[in-house]
Amino acid sequence: MAQQHGIIVLFDVENALRTRSLAGNTYWFDNMKLFGSTGEGTEHLVTIVPGTHFMDGSQATEQVLNWLPAALGAIPPTVPRNYLAEQERADDRRTLDQLASLNADGGVSDTDLKRLQKRVGKRARKPAGGRGLTAAKLLDVTGKTTSSAGAYNYPAPVITDITGPAVTEKIMYPAQYGSPDMIYDGWYWAATVDTSRPGEYPYTMHVQLHELIEQNDEMIWESVDLTCESTLKITTDPKRNGFTGAGLGLLPLPAVPATG
Amino acid sequence: MPPKTKQPERRPSRPVTITAVIDPVAALASENLDDSLYLYDTNKAAGSTGFGTPELHSRVTKGDTLLWNVIPLECETYAAITDIEIDPRVAEPTRKVYPGTDIVFWTAEVKQDLTEPLRYRISFLLGTVTTPFTPTARPALAGPADQAREGR
Numbered sequence: 001m002a003q004q005h006g007i008i009v010l011f012d013v014e015n016a017l018r019t020r021s022l023a024g025n026t027y028w029f030d031n032m033k034l035f036g037s038t039g040e041g042t043e044h045l046v047t048i049v050p051g052t053h054f055m056d057g058s059q060a061t062e063q064v065l066n067w068l069p070a071a072l073g074a075i076p077p078t079v080p081r082n083y084l085a086e087q088e089r090a091d092d093r094r095t096l097d098q099l100a101s102l103n104a105d106g107g108v109s110d111t112d113l114k115r116l117q118k119r120v121g122k123r124a125r126k127p128a129g130g131r132g133l134t135a136a137k138l139l140d141v142t143g144k145t146t147s148s149a150g151a152y153n154y155p156a157p158v159i160t161d162i163t164g165p166a167v168t169e170k171i172m173y174p175a176q177y178g179s180p181d182m183i184y185d186g187w188y189w190a191a192t193v194d195t196s197r198p199g200e201y202p203y204t205m206h207v208q209l210h211e212l213i214e215q216n217d218e219m220i221w222e223s224v225d226l227t228c229e230s231t232l233k234i235t236t237d238p239k240r241n242g243f244t245g246a247g248l249g250l251l252p253l254p255a256v257p258a259t260g
Numbered sequence: 261m262p263p264k265t266k267q268p269e270r271r272p273s274r275p276v277t278i279t280a281v282i283d284p285v286a287a288l289a290s291e292n293l294d295d296s297l298y299l300y301d302t303n304k305a306a307g308s309t310g311f312g313t314p315e316l317h318s319r320v321t322k323g324d325t326l327l328w329n330v331i332p333l334e335c336e337t338y339a340a341i342t343d344i345e346i347d348p349r350v351a352e353p354t355r356k357v358y359p360g361t362d363i364v365f366w367t368a369e370v371k372q373d374l375t376e377p378l379r380y381r382i383s384f385l386l387g388t389v390t391t392p393f394t395p396t397a398r399p400a401l402a403g404p405a406d407q408a409r410e411g412r
Contacts, residue, residue: 008333010281014274015304027300027312029281029333041281041298041312073277073302076331079363087360141274141327142365143358150273 004064006031007047009205009228013071013154017211022228027072036233043228051195051236055247060239063193065172065232067162069207071154075141084153087143118145138212138219158208159189160225166201166232170194195236202231275327275367277302278318278399282330284337284386293384293393306404314397321404322373326351328366328382339384340364342392346380350401374403 012025019025028045030037036048052060070077075084095116102108102116140146141153162174174191209224241248278301287296299316301308306319320326332339344353344366351368358365377400383392 006333008281008331010279010300010331012300012302012304014302018305024304027281027298029283029298031283031285031333033283033286070331072279072300073274075358076279076329076363078330078332078335079358079361083358083361090360141277142356142367143360148273152274 003031004066005047005049006066006068007045007230008068008070009157010070010072011157011207011209012073013157013209014073016209016226017224020224020226022207022226026228028230036235044231046200046231046233049193049195049232049234051193051198051234052239053196053236054239057196059194059196059236061195063195065174065191065193067159067189067205069157069159071156073141074154074156075139075143077156079143083143084139087139088145091145152212155210155221159205160208161206162189162191162203163206164201164203164229166203169197169201171197171201171232171234172203193232193234195234198234198236200231200233202229204229274302275325276318276320277327277329278316280328280330280341280382280384281333282339282384282386283333284339285334287393288337288387288389293386293395294397297395299399308402310399314395314399316399317377317402318399319404320370320374320401322370324370326353326368326370326401328353330364330384337387339386341366341382342385343383344368344380345383346401347378350374350378370401374401377402 008029010027010029011022012027016022016025024043026043027041028043029040030045030047032048033040035050037046039045047065049063049065051063054060068077098116102112138146138152140151143153146152159176166172167174172191172193174189176187176189179186179188204227206225206227209226210221211224213220213222239248240246278299281298281300282293283296287293290296294314297314298312299314300311301316301318303319304311308317308319310316328341328344330339330341341355341364346353346368350372351370353366353368355364355366357363379398379400381394381398383394386393
């Protein structure tokens, strides 16, 4: 099997929430530029899916796609996804330690209190019945506690579905999988591709962004569902021997290995 | 959904983030970064241009906090900003890490409004190569544009 495709979608979350649209607010990448993908880094990515077939026309390889969403202007995905939770806990521990030492001193100054209050920060609730985000302390884009609704780190966009001609025409079979890999929150979307029918097939990605709104003195994550589109370009070539470039068959090895 | 009528006043409580998306494998293979660097920022609404190229022009105003970070397309290959060279009268970027990690970002405050685009040099360390990679094309900071402000 060929290497798996990684398709990375970078979302300009701020602009998307402002305009309530993903048009012009997504940037797509894959790892197949060398093989002929076009539109890298734009919203018009065409992902090449090079397939192979046997002499009788039957499919010789299957291709696997993986999609990884990321938010522009947020803490980058190289920082583990549980980072926010870890950071929140570490921050609370520090705050408690300092609170304890305040009592020991006996005297409490206003500045101390203010500093601690700032550290306590604010928590955002998820809407009733909502899913995806846990109620957690707000952190800013550098991982520090913040109480400002204008400074919070954007949560990673969540892919909720993949549809469109590439799916209805049974070119790819996307599904969401669970993974022990914490970097992508334990969930990711992947698909296998039928490469026996070459052509260009568009597909639609359904994405949920999260906006922090203030309601009755509470912070609430409101989900905003949007869609964006991309394209797969399927090609198929005869399966050949990677060493000789010719048809399948025995490798050109000498019958007796050379000595030494 | 109709656009919201009330736009919050644009206070830079969130930094203007300039994100470098890097294909480290391609850059290491070709030994240069020119075709493997895609720059973006979060200030498109203010009129930033050159998205997806190494020649991003970021619209900034005096007092803005800037934050540069990296998203590698291959997360198992090391990629980080090693230096940003810019006129110190405009900004003095400093290297920081996300607390509790060794993942680098750079940050600076814009000290004055710009009348003309100011180019700067940004260098990266990739993989285990000790010589920094610097793209030939230069990104720039640009001052506030009047027409861009009206557009919002």
